[in-house]
Every structure is written in C-alpha cells, then in structure tokens.
Amino acid sequence: MKTILRGGYVVSGRSCRRADVLIDGEQITQVGHLDETAGARVIDVKDCYLFPGFIDAHTHFALDVCNTTTADDFASGTYSALRGGTTTVIDFACPDKGETLRHALALWHGKADGKCYCDYGFHMTIDDWNEQIERELDEMIDEGITSFKMYLTYPAMMLPDGDIYRALTALRKRGGICGFHCENAGVIDARIEELKAGGHGADVYAHPLSRPDYLEAEAVARLLRIAQAADCPVIIVHTTNRAALREIEAARKRGQTVYSETCPQYLLLDDSVYYAGDYSMAARYVCAPPIRSKADAEALWRALRHDRVQTISTDHCAFTLAQKEMGREDFTKIPGGLPGVETRGELIYTAGVAQKRLGLRGMCRALSENPAKLYGLYPRKGIIAPGSDADIVVYDPHASHILRAQDLSSKAGYTPYEGFRTEGAVSQVFLRGTLAVNGGTVIGAPNGIYLKRNLCSL
Secondary structure (H helix, E strand, O other): EEEEEEEEEEEOOOOOOOEEEEEEEEEEEEEEOOOOOOOOOEEEEOOOOOEEOEEEEEEEEOEEEEEEEOOHHHHHHHHHHHHHEEEEEEEEEOOOOOOHHHHHHHHHHHHHHOOOOOOEEEEEEEEOHHHHHHHHHHHHHHHHEEOOOOOOOOOOOOOHHHHHHHHHHHHHHHOOOOEEEOOOOOHHHHHHHHHHHOOOOOOOOHHHOOOOOHHHHHHHHHHHHHHHHHHHOOEEEOOOHHHHHHHHHHHHHOOOEEEEEHHHHHOOHHHHHOOOHHHHHHOOOOOOOOOHHEEEEHHHHHHHHOOOOOOOOOOOOOOOHHHHHHHHHOHOOOOOOEOOOOOHHHHHHHHHHHHOOOOOEEEEEEEEHOOOHOOOOOOOOOOOOOOOOOOOEEEEEEOOOOOOOHHOOOOOOOOOOOOOEOEEEEEEEEOOOOOEEEOOOOOOOOOOOOOOOOOOOO
16 A cells, blocks of 8 residues: 655755655655656655654663563563664673674574564674684674673673784674673772672662763773774764763874763753652663763763764663662662663653754664664665655654653653653654554554664664
8 A cells, every 4th residue: 555644854974955755555656746646645744754764773672680570571672762763773682601793693583583672683792702613703794783792890791902903803804893892891890899889789879879980981992992903883882971071082193993871861861860869760760881971972972972982872771660679788780771662752852953963864863863874774765765664653743742751652651751841743654654653652562673684884
C-alpha cells in the first residue's frame, strides 16, 4: 500500500524543508511536492517535523550485571524505544571472560530475535584477547557486527593496555571500529577505599566523588594515545565533561579520527541529583560515568552544535527502584544505569531545539544521520530519501505534555525526568513503511528485524 505524508517539514542533517513523502511498501520512493497518487492513502502531517527514524546505538537490554538483570528486556525495551521515535537500537552483546564472541552472539540473538518492536543490531564487547578472538573478528563482521566495545574500567570486562593496542590493530586491518568506556579503574578503586574508610560507604554522593571528571579525562587521554599507536579510529562513548572533550580535541588536532557520543542525562541533569538527601531519590541517578556539572552540560551542548560530539545515545540500562535498594548500605552495590530510551527525542527537542542550543539539523545528525553513518546503516537508515527504509518520526511541536513514569513503558517504573514539560511530542512513528505508533500507542506485534551492518562511513 502507498502512503503520502502531506504538509510536513522534512528534516535532514543539511536542511529542513516543506515536502511531501511517498511511501511504497517498506521504502520511501519520492520526496517533494506530490500530487494525488492512485491508491495512496494521505496522512495530514501539516506543520509537523518529519525526522528519519531515531537510532539509539547504546542500549543494555536483558543484561545480567551487578548480581541482577536489567529491568527491560528486548520486548519492553524496544517497545519503549519505538514509542519514543527510535526505530533502530544497537545493543551490546557481552561475553564473559573465557567465552567466545560466537557464544555471545548466539546468546544475544536468543534474547532478541522475534521479540523486538523496532529494528536492531549488536555491537560486540571484547573483554578477552587471544588468537581465537582475533580470528572471530572476521566472522563477526560477516554477521554484520562491524563495531565493538572495550572497557578501561570494571575488572570483569577491562583489558590491559597491550591487549587494547593489539585489538585495535586487528580492527584497523578489517575496517572495524571500537567504542570505549573510559575511566581510570585503579584510582577509582583507591578512592572508594578512602571514602569507605572515612565513613561514607552508605552515602550515594560518594559515587560521583569516587569517579571525578578528571579520571574520565585521564582514561580518554590514555586510550587516545593507544589508538594513535594503533592508527585506529575510536569512539568515546557517553562523554560527560569538558576535560574529556579537551582530550578528544587534542587528539583530533594531532590528526586522529575520534568520534564522541553523549547521553541525555549528561545534557539535561547535573550532579546536584546525588545530594537529594533521600536515598531512593539519589540512587536512581547512579550511573557510570556519573552525571556532571551544569557547566559540563553546557560544554556538551556547544560541542554538539559544532559537530564535535557526533551522536546522542541513551546508555539505557534500567533498574527498578527495588533493585537500586541493593546499595543502601554500600554505594558500590547500587546497580548503575538509567532508563531513557523512550524519552530521548522529546528531551533533545525540548532542551536543545526549543532552547536554541541545537538546531533541527543538528538534532537529526545526532539522533539519526550520524549514528547511521557511524554504524554502517546509511543510507538505508538515517535519512528520508528515495530508496531508504521508510522509518519516519512525525514530531508535533505543539503537543506539549508532562513526562510521568506512569505514562511510560519501561519496566524501571520511574523516569529521571519526572515532571519535565516537553515542547511537542512524538505523534506518529513509521517503521519500514508501516504505521507503528499513533498518538503514543504502539500498533501491532514485534516486527523488528535484525540488521547486518556495513563498515563505518562517517
């Protein structure tokens, strides 16, 4: 069936123009002024913005971590994502040390296949390095996994610097790309010991004190020098602060290719959330790296506006408030992570576009176009153009509302943005040509498909 979206403004990374969009089957076939097309239904989207389907390239669904499992599995997580305009997620397949990449891929397919309401792909975490893992890189790329992740913190997942260098060298030869969680694990552990010895073991505010911004920046600087030695492009995931941004800029001036991702919590919130007094209220914001200062948030907005930060993902890693209670007597046992996959688009439009921190084109680049290019999905995804998948978000700038956990779909049961008033709302979402969300209601079954991705084209 053919569908015409009439009267809206089509947004891309380069322009925003009034245009009609013709959908035929799963693809976009025309963009421009369209006359009536025989057999086509016409949907009036007058004065709404039409974005390419949002891509969230950093989610953690059905993840076993911190002696528990994240509240959202692939069914509830992708249902929430689709409601918020996200038509593609890329989750992290995480082998335990000693396991093969092949084992992790099969495990994540078992968690996701047939359960996803939006399209999906996987990154692959590398937490071991040996000849077998290196051989498996080719198999992963053949399976459409062209992006990987490594950690500079968490003993169960981190690699020594030499193995990071070896892995990056191997990825460079294959055209792959790797994202990094950058924090200085050793110094953080030492600071945790000091805070506990000082009687702060049960204080939530000890969490940000143990993981200051400069220990993130130090790890970014160290990682970027390793990447320089390996001559390999890298991604700094969930960038939070000015000091880390300075290290990224210094590497770019040396001629390195470095991409940066940030998240809504680092753009809209500040570290006062950890001093709420009430344990439950403060613990819900525990994530790593921690939420930083207002000045850091404004620096991230400036970097986004000037394309120095390329993507906004969520790092959606949801736990219920009951799960957060695990750390009441020991802040290091609070499961770290926030829900956010459902609210990202409305938050970025409200705090970015409506507040003139970011333009419509910049929002499109950060939420759609850049992640599609960075993760090998462009131009199938990330753009409203003939031949692309008809993944379209209809955003009504006049449909403001209040964010409340009771109205959201995440199994976390709370939102970090409770009471936040949006400017506009996601009105409709098309997934490969099918109307999948209408007025906040998800229509139909979990029809998401697994996406084999190409190499980075950003």
